[in-house]
Amino acid sequence: MSRYEQLAQQLREQIRTGVWQEGDKLPSLRETVRRSGLSLMTVLSAYQLLESQGWIRSRPQSGYFVAPAREATGYQAPPPLLPAETVDINAFIFSVLQAGNNPGCVALGSAFPDASLFPRHQLSRSLSRVARQMHAEGTGVTLPPGCADLRRSIAQRYAARGMDISPDEIVITSGALEALNLSLQALTRPGDWVVVESPAFYGALQAIERFQLKAVAVATDPQQGMDLDALALALRQYPVKACWLMSHCQNPLGGSMPAANKQRLLALLAEHGVSLVEDDVYGELYAGLDPPLPIKAWDREGRVLHCGSFSKTLATGFRIGWVAAGQQSEVIQRLQLMSTLSTSAPMQLALADYLSSHRYDKHLHTLRRTLEQRKHIFYRAIQRAFPDSVRVYYAEGSYFLWLELPAHCCATRLYWRALEEGITIAPGRMFAADEQYRHCFRLNASLPWDPRSETAINRLAELIVEIIAEGPQT
Numbered sequence: 001m002s003r004y005e006q007l008a009q010q011l012r013e014q015i016r017t018g019v020w021q022e023g024d025k026l027p028s029l030r031e032t033v034r035r036s037g038l039s040l041m042t043v044l045s046a047y048q049l050l051e052s053q054g055w056i057r058s059r060p061q062s063g064y065f066v067a068p069a070r071e072a073t074g075y076q077a078p079p080p081l082l083p084a085e086t087v088d089i090n091a092f093i094f095s096v097l098q099a100g101n102n103p104g105c106v107a108l109g110s111a112f113p114d115a116s117l118f119p120r121h122q123l124s125r126s127l128s129r130v131a132r133q134m135h136a137e138g139t140g141v142t143l144p145p146g147c148a149d150l151r152r153s154i155a156q157r158y159a160a161r162g163m164d165i166s167p168d169e170i171v172i173t174s175g176a177l178e179a180l181n182l183s184l185q186a187l188t189r190p191g192d193w194v195v196v197e198s199p200a201f202y203g204a205l206q207a208i209e210r211f212q213l214k215a216v217a218v219a220t221d222p223q224q225g226m227d228l229d230a231l232a233l234a235l236r237q238y239p240v241k242a243c244w245l246m247s248h249c250q251n252p253l254g255g256s257m258p259a260a261n262k263q264r265l266l267a268l269l270a271e272h273g274v275s276l277v278e279d280d281v282y283g284e285l286y287a288g289l290d291p292p293l294p295i296k297a298w299d300r301e302g303r304v305l306h307c308g309s310f311s312k313t314l315a316t317g318f319r320i321g322w323v324a325a326g327q328q329s330e331v332i333q334r335l336q337l338m339s340t341l342s343t344s345a346p347m348q349l350a351l352a353d354y355l356s357s358h359r360y361d362k363h364l365h366t367l368r369r370t371l372e373q374r375k376h377i378f379y380r381a382i383q384r385a386f387p388d389s390v391r392v393y394y395a396e397g398s399y400f401l402w403l404e405l406p407a408h409c410c411a412t413r414l415y416w417r418a419l420e421e422g423i424t425i426a427p428g429r430m431f432a433a434d435e436q437y438r439h440c441f442r443l444n445a446s447l448p449w450d451p452r453s454e455t456a457i458n459r460l461a462e463l464i465v466e467i468i469a470e471g472p473q474t
């Protein structure tokens with residue numbers, strides 16, 4: 001993290017903890033330069049970054065002031081609870097993902113980070129080494145729970161965060177999606193109620209539809225995560241069997257839950273005997289210096305099934321994820337054996353080989369930094385290009401931006417028009433069982449800022465102007 005980012009983070013923390021409150025004037029640039037020993041340029045960049053994120057506002061000739069809290073998130077809370085006895089979203093998601101599956105598109109709708117940020121050469125070397133070894137040893141199918149070396153490496157990464165997870169409770173899966181699906185399947189029967197976020201990662205909604213479950217969507221805030229009062233209400237009103245949520249870098253909002261909320265959430269679930277499927281695929285893409293602890297870190301009762309992945313951080317196409325499943329490990333292994341048999345052995349071995357080189361943390365460090373920088377550039381460009389009536393939400397960590405068009409607009413209409421011009425976005429309808437987010441969309445800000453990205457953002461801006469002018473839309 002560069003010096004200006006460190007300073008911005010310090011100030012953000014001070015605003016969050018109430019050192020500086022709404023309307024307070026921050027120390028002047030000159031004063032901060034004197035106190036911190038940083039250059040004027042560094043301090044100015046930090047203040048500008050905070051301003052771009054909505055934390056502070058500059059007033060000409062007066063200085064910088066803490067912005068109202070709502071502006072810092074720019075977020076309009078959805079209704080606290082939205083129950084859905086049937087979820088019917090697969091057909092829509094399939095049509096959107098299929099239509100946008102064209103390598104020629106500017107993939108602003110993609111859920112994956114720009115592939116050029118991954119260590120392709122090192123992974124290729126690991127794959128070749130493993131291929132030679134496998135050639136000598138046979139085809140090497142690994143039955144559940146998966147490759148022992150890889151499970152040990154994952155357990156070591158938990159241990160580095162002070163978490164005691166045995167390799168025996170880890171099951172390697174085909175991406176986190178399989179881990180999440182198997183976890184939900186292990187915890188529920190058709191007709192059960194499941195708590196999800198609002199808005200939610202569409203994979204959760206698809207799984208609920210597939211397993212014929214009922215969903216109660218609980219309002220989720222980019223800064224605080226799931227609204228815990230609303231969750232308490234949901235747990236009182238519905239016989240909930242499981243909760244599926246993201247503790248870090250929520251998809252699509254981007255934000256992460258504070259530690260205190262994680263603990264309260266777990267206590268609430270424990271009170272009602274509800275298990276948690278913790279989707280933590282972006283957990284390594286946190287902002288700041290220290291990795292946040294997943295909810296699983298406070299779990300003493302084996303209530304949390306923690307699902308992770310290498311898809312967003314290292315090797316998208318390898319399709320390797322895992323679940324730290326605690327006492328559900330055996331059930332999940334049996335379910336996996338019945339469905340996909342096992343995860344691809346060469347890919348597991350190649351990742352185990354790569355992780356043994358101890359390069360992963362260095363790669364993650366660079367990746368986090370690059371993603372934050374790119375997101376910041378996209379954010380600024382969008383603010384410049386898009387009409388003022390479009391709200392852009394910027395959360396720290398990951399690489400998503402969440403945007404809200406004026407309420408009368410339909411982001412699915414924007415999706416189809418943009419697609420005709422070779423640009424994809426992720427329309428808000430993908431993230432809820434109802435029409436709640438039809439005017440919203442998610443953008444992937446991990447792409448390099450080059451003429452292609454710039455043209456795409458400017459073209460999107462023009463399409464948005466057209467759509468706003470078209471008036472109420474069905």
Ligand SMILES: Cc1ncc(COP(=O)(O)O)c(C=O)c1O
Pocket residue numbers: 111112174175176177178201203246251279281308309310311312320321
């Ligand atoms: C929030 C979330 N969870 C899970 C997944 C699936 O991860 P994987 O690619 O490892 O299956 C995705 C992929 O987009 C995601 O965004």
